[in-house]
Amino acid sequence: MIAETCKTIELEKSLSNIELFEEFDLTDGHPWVSNINSNHANYYNCLYKIANREKPRRILELGTAFGLSAATMLKASPNIELFVSLDLGIYGEQLGFSQNNIDFARTRIHQWCCHRKIPLNRIRFYRANSQPGVVGDNENFGVEIRKWYDIPDLVRLLTHYEFDVIFVDGKHTDDGLYNDFVTVWQLLRDGGLIICDDLHDEKTYGKIFSWAGQTLESFHRFTNEHKAEIDDQYIWNYPRVMPMDYTGLRPFGLIRKKKRMILELTKKWFDFFNKQESLAIIQARQDHLASLGLDLSYKSVLEVGCGIGKDTCFFEKLGCTIHSTDSRPENVAEYLRRRPDRKGFVDIVDLNCSNSHVKFGKFNIVYCYGTLHQLENPSQCLKELSKNCKDLFLLETCVNSLDNGNINSVYADDQGEDKPFNEIKCRPARDWIMQELKKYYPYVYCTRTQPAHSDYPIIWPANREEFINTRCVFVASKRVLCHPTLIPDIPQSQGRLEPII
Ligand SMILES: C[S@@+](CC[C@H](N)C(=O)[O-])C[C@H]1O[C@@H](n2cnc3c(N)ncnc32)[C@H](O)[C@@H]1O
Structure with missing residues (x-):
C-alpha cells in the first residue's frame, strides 16, 4: 500500500540534496540552489525513494524546470x-535565468548520461506544451509553444511506449493538473504509478499559492472519475522545500493504476491478432502514422475492421473518441471481453453491405487499416466510408505488387483463418486506389516513407518473389495537406521510416 511505503520512507535515513545532485553538476548555477543547500528540503529525497521502489524502466515527466526531478528519478532508476x-521552456526566463531551462536541464543530464554510458537517445527532453486547448502555464503563458501531440517524435514515443512512472509537475492552476492526469492516464502501464505534487488546500494556502485548492480539486475529481481503474491512492503531506515553516510543505499525490487481468483464450480464430507477426505490423504502421505529423488528436474516429481492438489505444492516447466496428461477431465479443468499458462503442457491421455505417454519422477521421483487401468489393467500402468522413480517411491495405489499375480479386486462402469471412478478397493496385479515393476526396496522398516492416516495399513494382503481402498506406483528405511526409503522386521508390530509438 502506498501509505505504508510513505510512512516507511519517513523513518528511513534521507539522501541529502548534495548526494543527489553533485554528480549531475546541479548543485549550483540555477535559480533553485537554496533548496539544494538545505538539509530541511527533503522533497527530492522523497521523490527518489518512491521512484526507486518502482524500479522503473520507462519514466515520463511533465514539467522539467531545471532538471532536478529528472536527475532524481534517473539516479533512482538504474534500469x-x-x-x-x-x-514549455519559458520558466528560466520567468525567473530571470540567463538560459532556457529545458536546454539547461538537457545539457546537465546528458553530461551525466555520457559518464554512465547511457545512450542519449533514451533520455529525451522536449520543449512542448502538455495541455490541450489554448492553455499554457499557471498564468497561461506559453500558449504558443507546440503541443506534445503536434510533435511527431513525441507522438511516436508516447503512443508506442507505456510508462512505469509518470511525474506530473506542469501547470497547477485551473484544471491544469486534471488535464495532465487525463492525458497521462492513457500512457501509464497497468500497475504503474503517477506522482504529482503541490496538493495544497485552499483554506491553509489560499493566500500563498495561486493553485491552492485547484490542484487538490483536480486530484479528487480525477480519482473519483477513475475509481474503477485505480488500485490505490494517497496524499502524502511530508515532502518539503524551503522555507522551513508550513509554506515549505509540498504534498505529493500518488495514484496506482489497477492491473487488468485478461485471461488469454487459446485456440481461437483471434489468436491471429496476438501473433508476433500481427503485432509487429500493427506497431510498425502505428509508428508510421504517428510520424506523418497529421492532426489526429482530440478527434472523433471511426475505426473499421477493428478486430479485437489492438489499434484502438493509439487514438485513445491522442484523446480521441472512437467508434469501432468489425464484421465478425466473435471479434467484437472478444474485443468487449477484453475491454468491457468500450461497451456501446463497438459494433458488428459488415462493410460488404450498402449503407453499412451511415447510422453512425460523421467522424473527423475514418481509420481503415488492414481491412480493404479482405473485401470482395473494395469500391463499395471506399464509397460507404466516404459518407462517414468529415476530414481525413486513413487507409492501409495489402495492394498488388504492380500498378495495373485493377481490383485484382483473389480467392481467400487459409492463412490464419479457419473460416474466411469473404470467399473472394482483393489486392487492389495502388493506382486503382488513388483513382477511387479521388472520387470522394479532393486531396489524396501516398506517404514518403513506408512503415518499418518487411511487408511494406520501398521499390515499386514490388518483386513478387520477395513479398507474401505488399502493403501500402494512403491518406485522403477534404482539405489540402502540406506535410513533407505526404506526396500526391504514386512513388516508384519510398524511404523506410527510421526507428525513433
Ligand atoms: C514546478 S516546475 C517543475 C519542477 C521540476 N519538476 C523539478 O522538481 O525539478 C513546473 C514546470 O512546468 C512547466 N509547465 C507549466 N505548464 C506547462 C505546460 N502546460 N506544459 C509543459 N510544461 C509546463 C513550467 O514552465 C515549469 O518549468
Whole structure:
C-alpha cells in the first residue's frame, strides 16, 4: 500500500540534496540552489525513494524546470530504458535565468548520461506544451509553444511506449493538473504509478499559492472519475522545500493504476491478432502514422475492421473518441471481453453491405487499416466510408505488387483463418486506389516513407518473389495537406521510416 511505503520512507535515513545532485553538476548555477543547500528540503529525497521502489524502466515527466526531478528519478532508476521529459521552456526566463531551462536541464543530464554510458537517445527532453486547448502555464503563458501531440517524435514515443512512472509537475492552476492526469492516464502501464505534487488546500494556502485548492480539486475529481481503474491512492503531506515553516510543505499525490487481468483464450480464430507477426505490423504502421505529423488528436474516429481492438489505444492516447466496428461477431465479443468499458462503442457491421455505417454519422477521421483487401468489393467500402468522413480517411491495405489499375480479386486462402469471412478478397493496385479515393476526396496522398516492416516495399513494382503481402498506406483528405511526409503522386521508390530509438 502506498501509505505504508510513505510512512516507511519517513523513518528511513534521507539522501541529502548534495548526494543527489553533485554528480549531475546541479548543485549550483540555477535559480533553485537554496533548496539544494538545505538539509530541511527533503522533497527530492522523497521523490527518489518512491521512484526507486518502482524500479522503473520507462519514466515520463511533465514539467522539467531545471532538471532536478529528472536527475532524481534517473539516479533512482538504474534500469532506465526510456526517460521523456517535457516543458514549455519559458520558466528560466520567468525567473530571470540567463538560459532556457529545458536546454539547461538537457545539457546537465546528458553530461551525466555520457559518464554512465547511457545512450542519449533514451533520455529525451522536449520543449512542448502538455495541455490541450489554448492553455499554457499557471498564468497561461506559453500558449504558443507546440503541443506534445503536434510533435511527431513525441507522438511516436508516447503512443508506442507505456510508462512505469509518470511525474506530473506542469501547470497547477485551473484544471491544469486534471488535464495532465487525463492525458497521462492513457500512457501509464497497468500497475504503474503517477506522482504529482503541490496538493495544497485552499483554506491553509489560499493566500500563498495561486493553485491552492485547484490542484487538490483536480486530484479528487480525477480519482473519483477513475475509481474503477485505480488500485490505490494517497496524499502524502511530508515532502518539503524551503522555507522551513508550513509554506515549505509540498504534498505529493500518488495514484496506482489497477492491473487488468485478461485471461488469454487459446485456440481461437483471434489468436491471429496476438501473433508476433500481427503485432509487429500493427506497431510498425502505428509508428508510421504517428510520424506523418497529421492532426489526429482530440478527434472523433471511426475505426473499421477493428478486430479485437489492438489499434484502438493509439487514438485513445491522442484523446480521441472512437467508434469501432468489425464484421465478425466473435471479434467484437472478444474485443468487449477484453475491454468491457468500450461497451456501446463497438459494433458488428459488415462493410460488404450498402449503407453499412451511415447510422453512425460523421467522424473527423475514418481509420481503415488492414481491412480493404479482405473485401470482395473494395469500391463499395471506399464509397460507404466516404459518407462517414468529415476530414481525413486513413487507409492501409495489402495492394498488388504492380500498378495495373485493377481490383485484382483473389480467392481467400487459409492463412490464419479457419473460416474466411469473404470467399473472394482483393489486392487492389495502388493506382486503382488513388483513382477511387479521388472520387470522394479532393486531396489524396501516398506517404514518403513506408512503415518499418518487411511487408511494406520501398521499390515499386514490388518483386513478387520477395513479398507474401505488399502493403501500402494512403491518406485522403477534404482539405489540402502540406506535410513533407505526404506526396500526391504514386512513388516508384519510398524511404523506410527510421526507428525513433
Ligand atoms: C514546478 S516546475 C517543475 C519542477 C521540476 N519538476 C523539478 O522538481 O525539478 C513546473 C514546470 O512546468 C512547466 N509547465 C507549466 N505548464 C506547462 C505546460 N502546460 N506544459 C509543459 N510544461 C509546463 C513550467 O514552465 C515549469 O518549468
